[in-house]
Amino acid sequence: MHPMSATTDMTIRVVAFAGVLAAMWIWEWLLPKRKQTCRQPQRWLSNLGLVAINSVLARLAVPLSAVAAAELAARQGWGVLVWLNGPAWLEFIIGLVLLDLALYLQHVMFHAVPALWRLHMVHHADLDFDATTGLRFHTLEIVLSLGLKCGVVLALGPSPWTVLVFEVLLNATSIFNHSNVRMPAWLDRLLRLVVVTPDMHRVHHSALSRETNSNFGFNLPWWDRWLGTYRAQPEIGHEQMTIGLAHLRDERRTERLHWMLVLPFLHGPGAYPIVGGDKRKAD
Numbered sequence: 001m002h003p004m005s006a007t008t009d010m011t012i013r014v015v016a017f018a019g020v021l022a023a024m025w026i027w028e029w030l031l032p033k034r035k036q037t038c039r040q041p042q043r044w045l046s047n048l049g050l051v052a053i054n055s056v057l058a059r060l061a062v063p064l065s066a067v068a069a070a071e072l073a074a075r076q077g078w079g080v081l082v083w084l085n086g087p088a089w090l091e092f093i094i095g096l097v098l099l100d101l102a103l104y105l106q107h108v109m110f111h112a113v114p115a116l117w118r119l120h121m122v123h124h125a126d127l128d129f130d131a132t133t134g135l136r137f138h139t140l141e142i143v144l145s146l147g148l149k150c151g152v153v154l155a156l157g158p159s160p161w162t163v164l165v166f167e168v169l170l171n172a173t174s175i176f177n178h179s180n181v182r183m184p185a186w187l188d189r190l191l192r193l194v195v196v197t198p199d200m201h202r203v204h205h206s207a208l209s210r211e212t213n214s215n216f217g218f219n220l221p222w223w224d225r226w227l228g229t230y231r232a233q234p235e236i237g238h239e240q241m242t243i244g245l246a247h248l249r250d251e252r253r254t255e256r257l258h259w260m261l262v263l264p265f266l267h268g269p270g271a272y273p274i275v276g277g278d279k280r281k282a283d
Contacts, residue, residue: 079157
């Protein structure tokens with residue numbers, strides 16, 4: 001298989017990103033799950049502006065993309081999957097599953113370590129929950145995540161196409177499972193067998209710490225079920241639950257771009273970190 005060009009990688013990712021985002025915006029407009037509470041034009045511009053900043057700065061800070069890391073591993077013969085030398089189809093499936101497990105564990109780590117949680121708070125401080133929430137991450141978290149992802153890719157040695165498919169799926173499912181969309185209960189139950197749904201992930205954005213620290217999966221729902229972090233529904237229902245963080249409720253700050261960038265350095269972690277948090281204060 002010929003090496004993948006950076007242009008091919010970027011084109012596929014941008015087209016998939018734009019298509020999924022447009023589709024979820026239409027779905028949110030036609031069948032919303034919850035009534036939004038913030039001034040949406042400003043909030044959307046801030047969330048999308050953060051994506052633009054992250055795209056530029058992350059590339060400057062970590063020139064090696066996950067796909068490029070896979071190309072490097074293939075050239076050097078690095079990685080467990082390269083050493084096993086199994087069938088391409090089996091390597092593809094194992095690669096996707098293990099990359100998703102690594103993402104789940106990374107997500108738990110960002111909730112467990114107070115310093116990392118300060119960065120991740122930017123994502124959880126959003127007072128509404130829709131497709132743009134799935135794109136809202138602090139720049140330093142994006143840089144750290146990219147570095148960790150490249151390290152996992154070099155250790156595993158999945159093919160570049162496996163990594164590209166994973167990246168496209170990750171972006172698509174992050175937009176999907178953060179979307180403010182309504183679907184029939186039977187469809188949600190069916191989809192939860194293979195993918196994290198919006199109703200499943202919305203629980204993770206509850207202001208109650210016991211709900212925030214659950215449902216960490218992005219792509220596959222299995223890790224939460226198998227590792228004891230699954231919560232089926234919010235305690236008071238999806239329409240009534242409070243989105244965001246208990247100690248960050250000022251829309252003038254949480255939903256403005258410049259405050260998102262400095263939020264980790266101005267506000268404490270609250271009671272949310274898994275390790276050492278006083279759950280009674282957050283709940």
